[in-house]
Amino acid sequence: MNRFLQLALDLFDPPAPAPQAVAPTPVVARAPVTTPPTSAPVETLDRVLSPAQFDHPRANRQAVLGTTRVAYEFRRGRRRNIGFAVGPEGLTVSAPKWVPLYEVESALQSKSAWILKKLDEMRVRGERIETARIQWRDGAAFPFLGETVIVVLDPRQDSKGGGMLHTAPDALPGVTSLTLHLGLSHLATEAQIRDAVQAWLMRQAKRLFIERLDHFAPRLGVQWKKLSLSSASTRWGTASADGSIRLNWRLIHFRMPVIDYVVAHELSHLRVMDHSPRFWDTVRTVVPDYAQLRGQLKDEALPTW
Numbered sequence: 001m002n003r004f005l006q007l008a009l010d011l012f013d014p015p016a017p018a019p020q021a022v023a024p025t026p027v028v029a030r031a032p033v034t035t036p037p038t039s040a041p042v043e044t045l046d047r048v049l050s051p052a053q054f055d056h057p058r059a060n061r062q063a064v065l066g067t068t069r070v071a072y073e074f075r076r077g078r079r080r081n082i083g084f085a086v087g088p089e090g091l092t093v094s095a096p097k098w099v100p101l102y103e104v105e106s107a108l109q110s111k112s113a114w115i116l117k118k119l120d121e122m123r124v125r126g127e128r129i130e131t132a133r134i135q136w137r138d139g140a141a142f143p144f145l146g147e148t149v150i151v152v153l154d155p156r157q158d159s160k161g162g163g164m165l166h167t168a169p170d171a172l173p174g175v176t177s178l179t180l181h182l183g184l185s186h187l188a189t190e191a192q193i194r195d196a197v198q199a200w201l202m203r204q205a206k207r208l209f210i211e212r213l214d215h216f217a218p219r220l221g222v223q224w225k226k227l228s229l230s231s232a233s234t235r236w237g238t239a240s241a242d243g244s245i246r247l248n249w250r251l252i253h254f255r256m257p258v259i260d261y262v263v264a265h266e267l268s269h270l271r272v273m274d275h276s277p278r279f280w281d282t283v284r285t286v287v288p289d290y291a292q293l294r295g296q297l298k299d300e301a302l303p304t305w
Helices: 045-049 101-110 112-131 190-220 249-253 256-268 277-286 290-299
Strands: 061-065 068-077 083-087 090-096 141-144 147-153 164-167 178-182 226-230 237-239 244-248
Touching: 061 101, 061 112, 068 112, 083 112, 090 101, 090 112, 101 112, 141 190, 141 249, 147 190, 178 190, 190 226, 190 244, 190 249, 190 256, 190 277, 237 256, 244 249, 244 256, 249 256, 256 277, 256 290, 277 290
Parallel strands: 068 090, 147 178, 226 244
Antiparallel strands: 061 068, 083 090, 141 147, 164 178, 237 244
């Protein structure tokens, strides 16, 4: 399905057949020919051949939205209407099998302002994430419950304990007071340091998530049965009707109010298994400012591992 080099086939005529090879002929100087002016073309050749400004890695179609070319992933499926999703990879458009392409193009144009706004927001977010990429070494910094923690390689630390968090109460204002001491040699590789920090964070996450689940479940009148940690790249949590909860361990990077919002969100699904107004009313009973916290969850750029 990957026909990326479609390059606006709906807007342009197919290329003419390649000419047959002929014997070379002498070059004859010709007087310049003046042609009457014509109207400007819809697209210049340079414009058509230049890379798309927003390029989905699995793009199989593209469109010109305003003055911006967007290469997007197009899917057909069993659905009732045309849908648009903007993620880290770019724009994905889904449409029912019976909808013609001209209706898809029309829908794209009608939603062009929203699509371009979301694509630009995602581009800025990606730049922030790349800037926050962690270099795993002695002195590396990572967020923990909204605070900055500095990695300290400490061979004297018991490696079986998996790390010890230290607090320096006499730290200067604006200087982090948290250090994670890992029982690793100063010759440890980046992978060893990263894995040790991740293991420590996952232990903290599971302990904290259980505590918050036990806090909110009685207030919502629900009962959870099982907690699993996930490493999903696009979902912070899920809930099943049988009481199983899955939470992304990377939530441990956020401040407690954001974590509480996600925990309450998933527990609320044990009462309402959709995102109807009734569901959000349920969330609001325990997290009144959920909308603001939800925005922070979307906008804050976490470090790249």
